[in-house]
Amino acid sequence: MMRIAVKGIGVTGGFGCGVADLAAALKGGISRVSEITVPSAQGPLQMPAFRAETERLDEFVPKRALRRIDHYSKMGLLGAYLALADGGMLGSDLSRLGVVVASGYGATATTFAFLDSIIGDGDICASPTHFANSVHNSAAANISIMLGAKGPSLTVSQFDMSVPSALVSASQWLAEGRVDAVLFGAIDEVSDLIGYLQHRQRGPQRACPISPLSTGEESSIIGEGAAFLLLTRKDDSLAYCTIETVDTGSLYQEELSFPDDALLLLGADGRRELGARYRATVPGHSRVACYTSIYGSMPAAAAFDLAAAALILQNGRVYPIPGAAGCDMDGIPVPLETTRICALKLAGINEYAAVTLSRLQLP
Amino acid sequence: MDIKNKLKKILVEDLNLEELTPEQIDDNAPLFGEGLGLDSLDAVELVVLVQKHFGIEIKDMEEGRTAFQSVNALAAYIEGRLAQ
Numbered sequence: 001m002m003r004i005a006v007k008g009i010g011v012t013g014g015f016g017c018g019v020a021d022l023a024a025a026l027k028g029g030i031s032r033v034s035e036i037t038v039p040s041a042q043g044p045l046q047m048p049a050f051r052a053e054t055e056r057l058d059e060f061v062p063k064r065a066l067r068r069i070d071h072y073s074k075m076g077l078l079g080a081y082l083a084l085a086d087g088g089m090l091g092s093d094l095s096r097l098g099v100v101v102a103s104g105y106g107a108t109a110t111t112f113a114f115l116d117s118i119i120g121d122g123d124i125c126a127s128p129t130h131f132a133n134s135v136h137n138s139a140a141a142n143i144s145i146m147l148g149a150k151g152p153s154l155t156v157s158q159f160d161m162s163v164p165s166a167l168v169s170a171s172q173w174l175a176e177g178r179v180d181a182v183l184f185g186a187i188d189e190v191s192d193l194i195g196y197l198q199h200r201q202r203g204p205q206r207a208c209p210i211s212p213l214s215t216g217e218e219s220s221i222i223g224e225g226a227a228f229l230l231l232t233r234k235d236d237s238l239a240y241c242t243i244e245t246v247d248t249g250s251l252y253q254e255e256l257s258f259p260d261d262a263l264l265l266l267g268a269d270g271r272r273e274l275g276a277r278y279r280a281t282v283p284g285h286s287r288v289a290c291y292t293s294i295y296g297s298m299p300a301a302a303a304f305d306l307a308a309a310a311l312i313l314q315n316g317r318v319y320p321i322p323g324a325a326g327c328d329m330d331g332i333p334v335p336l337e338t339t340r341i342c343a344l345k346l347a348g349i350n351e352y353a354a355v356t357l358s359r360l361q362l363p
Numbered sequence: 364m365d366i367k368n369k370l371k372k373i374l375v376e377d378l379n380l381e382e383l384t385p386e387q388i389d390d391n392a393p394l395f396g397e398g399l400g401l402d403s404l405d406a407v408e409l410v411v412l413v414q415k416h417f418g419i420e421i422k423d424m425e426e427g428r429t430a431f432q433s434v435n436a437l438a439a440y441i442e443g444r445l446a447q
Contacts, residue, residue, distance in 0.1 A: 068379065124414065125415040128408055
């Protein structure tokens with residue numbers, strides 16, 4: 001695979017907004033968990049959730065231009081603008097910029113508000129604006145339109161594998177020369193529906209930190225946010241790091257192998273059933289890290305993992321791993337230096353994705 | 364709440380005119396272009412909102428064009444239709 005440079009990062013999530021907030025949260029191992037109330041047939045349900053703010057979008061777009069854009073798309077827009085600004089491309093010619101957005105669930109709040117309005121008021125009173133925002137590619141469309149990006153605009157939705165699949169498309173566009181840069185990112189949002197599903201699947205929620213490396217324990221907390229990377233073909237200019245390979249597939253009998261010198265950045269997020277898979281998949285004595293307790297459990301978390309990996313590779317130092325004390329894996333969760341990271345994402349019964357990133361070789 | 368005030372509240376809240384309060388909307392100001400600055404997508408949304416909140420279906424484009432001149436015009440149109 002052609003080497004790709006990560007030139008900019010734009011993030012918003014429970015930890016705050018922007019690269020500095022993410023770096024501070026990773027350094028301190030602390031993020032902000034809110035409490036949400038979700039309606040259900042049994043009465044209101046209280047549960048913890050990582051919520052993202054979008055106020056900083058005012059720095060980039062007039063308020064009036066945002067009035068038809070919902071929270072889901074606003075998170076994406078903010079991530080996209082922040083990544084462009086961070087990569088020094090804000091205000092540049094974007095005629096050869098592609099946009100790829102990954103989302104596990106899409107704009108669930110608007111989608112279900114739209115469906116509720118049809119049930120409540122009939123299809124003739126369904127809001128056209130809600131409909132436009134309810135389709136999965138609304139965020140990618142809003143980003144491309146608002147930025148004036150003329151390259152291809154794509155949305156990829158494959159639940160937990162959405163991020164690596166989208167990254168495959170982004171790298172392909174760059175390899176083919178269809179674009180000079182790609183805004184690659186992921187968005188997922190907390191909504192009544194996601195909260196209700198969390199309750200149904202995982203039972204009453206506790207406001208305890210996620211312990212992703214305590215793989216026998218259920219500790220997931222739903223999260224929302226957007227994480228965008230500005231990607232270009234590798235050149236001699238400054239970048240956070242390079243992306244060397246993106247492998248996705250299904251595991252049956254075979255075992256995954258990883259580069260010997262790579263730190264394994266695990267996408268474990270407190271879901272017990274996946275925790276068991278990580279424990280079985282990670283080779284003994286691997287060096288592992290995991291930061292989902294900073295941004296929460298959501299399909300888009302895999303893009304936050306890539307942003308965290310890029311920050312680590314930029315300065316060469318691994319951030320402390322929150323909740324490392326409860327680790328029940330063979331891997332060794334200790335802060336150390338690294339020049340290569342393999343971000344491992346497991347999903348379902350046998351799906352996997354491994355993205356290998358490397359520190360830039362300075363001249 | 365009378366029809367004019369209800370309309371102003373709907374405009375601000377349902378069309379997300381966050382920079383305005385209902386009281387700041389001039390009864391005679393054009394809704395589209397200069398004035399409130401609404402656009403064609405708002406016109407579609409407004410047709411739906413009038414039906415949802417007042418039970419009035421605007422089917423005729425010419426009728427809509429006249430009704431959507433201003434808050435006063437729209438309130439008069441709704442009052443007229445409700446009286447039929």
